[in-house]
Amino acid sequence: MASLTFPDIVRQPVTVQCCYKPMYNSLGNDKGDSFAARKSNTSRDLSSSVASPLRVTVPSPAQKEIIAERNLQNHVAWTSIRQERWEGELTVEGEIPLWLNGTYLRNGPGLWHIEDYNFRHLFDGYSTLVKLHFENGRFTAGHRQLESEAYKAAKKNKRLCFREFSEVPKPANFLAYVGDLASLFSGMSLTDNANTGVVRLGDGRVVCLTETQKGSIIIDPNTLDTLGKFVYSDNLGGLIHSAHPMVTDAEFLTLLPNLVNPGYLVVRMEPGTNERKVIGRVDCRGGPAPGWVHSFPVTEHYIVVPEMPLRYCAQNLLRAEPTPLYKFKWHPNSKAFLHVMSKASGKIVASVEVPLFVTFHFINAYEEEDEDGRVTAIIADCCEHNANTSILDKLRLHNLRSFNGEDVLPDARVGRFIIPLDGNPRGKLEAALDPDEHGRGMDMCSINPNYLGKKYRYAYACGAQRPCNFPNTLTKLDFVEKKAKNWYDEGAVPSEPFFVARPGANEEDDGVVISMISEKNGGGYALLLDGSTFKEIARARFPYGLPYGLHGCWVPKK
Ligand SMILES: CC(=O)/C=C/C=C(C)/C=C/C1=C(C)CCCC1(C)C
Ligand SMILES: CC(/C=C/C=O)=C\C=C\C=O
């Protein structure tokens, strides 16, 4: 194994061991002219610092200037990934627990431009996969662009070819690619850029996901190779689904919204199959379209279907230019509802009106029992944006880049829904703890997966240390003490804290929390916190800062 020093692209040189892959490996031509590294306002061409395998060149003073200028302009969190792939061993400060054996995978929209065209919204970027592999206290890392059809078409044609979250190709672009007018309206023009999350199915397959069903893509968790589409073999149809299925070793549950006949199919897929089977259907109680379902919660016996007043909007879906609420519309008069479906029978056991709410992410849910063991209510927690849709606009890249350090992040809280199961038509929504405990920022949550659907005490999320324009702390929430422990590093943008339980643990918070930090100086590192004390136990610096990422999963060592 050769020991190499990385170019001085972060403030301090970092010593990295070369493992079985070239340190810099461009998938473009052999000059390293990778698509990810091409020039734009947000990502400069670093191709001449991309060396042939096992050789890393130090950037020239001029290149250093470009890098410094870029880093001054934009936080690295909101700057496109600089090259398509990289892999190497990292030097660890602190200690990685020896029990931590496996791979953490993170997905997210890490490339926000095509040639000189810059995307507008955080959610538009092409998927960048990152892996952190832990083995017997050693630590290798890597990143790679997902080879979706949308990404490959953009690379080949040097322009947008599919509809992303907010970006719409000019008809000529898409027709040049697919050559069929009808396809523009049939769903063929929707993106398969699976940039939201990544899940490990019970059968071991690892699938990247987004909100379009065609954006379900199988990857190899070791190499990050794109293996092909995950094709659903049933005939349930529809074009979209929840970006966050509930995945355990036993099942994959998700929701399929129906925009024509407003409602949701609740479906289940068994490991080893590609066939979703219908558990039941929920009819919307408000209109004119289903509420956006980015995620939903489950308990041991029930699936909770949220009907948010932020609803899909057919007109906005067809618009060429983004609206302030993108493909959605806020319908406060249509009210908000939560529907509870029995997993076993598909019957609706409760459908309650709740106060208006805005959430991307449910945290967890559980059944509340009386002393005789009868289920009296369901508690469902989410990262709730105080029924304020402006968070969508705050996630526009222009806002993320321009208001760094300004206090423009709207307040959010842990919204706790209490859904009575006694026939009462209304549910409650309250803050599970004082939002000042976490700086009134709240999103990107995880829990100990062994507590999924069960009464739980702890959650991990991103909170705020103000002033800020984006959640900038890692926070451990204690729902019993109603307290939070916060981790903060000035100028840092941490990604979703991900909890991995220690094998054999008895305590809910016995484990580690993994996050990746994008630093204000352009650097970045992987961070491990102790799940219980929430103190740092290890960090390992990447050769360069990575863009912000969304959701991850854990692939245990076989
Ligand atoms: C990154 C993230 O969290 C969300 C991504 C959402 C996407 C890509 C949504 C895409 C959509 C379309 C391209 C048209 C249909 C509606 C909708 C599902 C919002
Ligand atoms: C990053 C985010 C919200 C942050 C606001 O506080 C939402 C991401 C949604 C998609 O996964």
Ligand SMILES: [Fe+2]
């Ligand atoms: Fe999400």
